Amino acid sequence: MKKVTIPLIRLIPGLIIGPGSWLGPYIVMNSLFLPALIQHLDAANKVSLVALFSTMGMIVAAISNMVAGALSDRTRSRFGKRAPWIVVGAIAFMISMIWASFSTGIANLLIAWMVGQAALNFIVAPMVAWIDFAPEDGKGAASSAYGGLGMALGNNGFNVVGALFLSQYRLGFVIFGIIAFVGTLIAVLIVHEPSNLEEKLEQPAKKEKVSWSALSTVFPKWSIGRDYYLALIAKMFQGVGNFAITGYILYIMTDFLHQGSQTQSSIQLINMVMLVFGILMGLLAGPASDKFKVLKYPVAYSTIFLAIAALALFFFRNTTGILIYAFFAGLGMGLWNALDNLLNLRVIPDQDRVAFFLGVYNLGNTVTQAIAPIIAAAVISIFGYSAIFFVSFGFALVGGICMLQIKSVAR
Secondary structure, three states, rough: OOOOOOOHHHHHHHHHHHHHHHHHHHHHHHHHHHHHHHHHHHHHHHHHHHEEEEEHHHHHHHHHHHHHHHHHHHOOOOOOOHHHHHHHHHHHHHHHHHHOOOOHHHHHHHHHHHHHHHHHHHHHHHHHHHHOOHHHHHHHHHHHHHHHHHHHHHHHHHHHHHHHHHHHHHHHHHHHHHHHHHHHHHHHHHHHHOOOOOOOOOOOOOOOOOOHHHHOOOOOOOOHHHHHHHHHHHHHHHHHHHHHHHHOOOHHHHHHOOHHHHHHHHHHHHHHHHHHHHHHHHHHHHHHHHHHHHHHHHHHHHHHHHHHHHHHHHHHOOOHHHHHHHHHHHHHHHHHHHHHHHHHHHHHHOHHHHHHHHHHHHHOOHHHHHHHHHHHHHHHHHHHHHHHHHHHHHHHHHHHHHHHHHOOOOO
């Protein structure tokens, strides 16, 4: 059967609006509103509670992401295989965030947040597979639109506005939950997936007992999936390096840099600078990759910029350090986000399960936001805030080294 493609004139706007719409509200709520509400409900245990929410979120995200990707790959509908799950996930995410806004205790907030984590991954796993709908000579532009422009908008653009709601975080949960739903729905309508009712769904010849060999067909052994696993490991290390800082950015500003009344403006400054660089990389990196046939090296070397950014906050501890951090983190994350999904698409071990493997890979955008605060909380409790910047530095570099070990993508 001929592979379905969607014109870039529809696909690229959807790949910008879509990830921006789910990632932006999530980043704002995870890095600003959730810590603020936790601090309000139990200030004495705020650091450990952020780690608890992250641990539980990691488990829920990992499971729901794989389930969502697998279900999406096997869905046949008049609306396509991805769109139905994306819309359902967006509705559930909005409802769970509104629920979180009314929480008056930690237990209720935790349940609402976990439901939201599951719902979010029913958006993430199918949506990233939209990249595979791009024509072969436009996949770099599609990846750049999703990871560069869309995720730059999500990672940084929303935080500029989100910081305005720091004193009204309960209202923020509601507003950004609604934004996530509306934006995601708009992206689905723009992309307008074609019906895939005629697509044949391969059925197993016979039922097999659960065994190690059967499980190995879900996750291929290392000799087959080596490059994919290296990319996944790199994604996890790079993500921890980044989110170890951003996950505690509110507390870093107040408790380490002692920004006080300048906290809101400092967070806005960081995100504005990172947004500008993210947009620039989103516009330039993908087309440049398509033209010059270079992919692995810029993705791997982008981690150097993240490592420099981490150390800047430690050594300067003032507005200069904040600006240097924003500059290098924006450059590094912009370059990484623009191209890493395309790199992963090149190393997927089974092209019939694109959404599943891309979904697992993109756990790096949700699970690492869960893992990083756990690691950060442990480091902070033992060594203090200063050590977290060296942890971020180390993790970012390991991620880059893993990327450089990939063999099937020459450069």
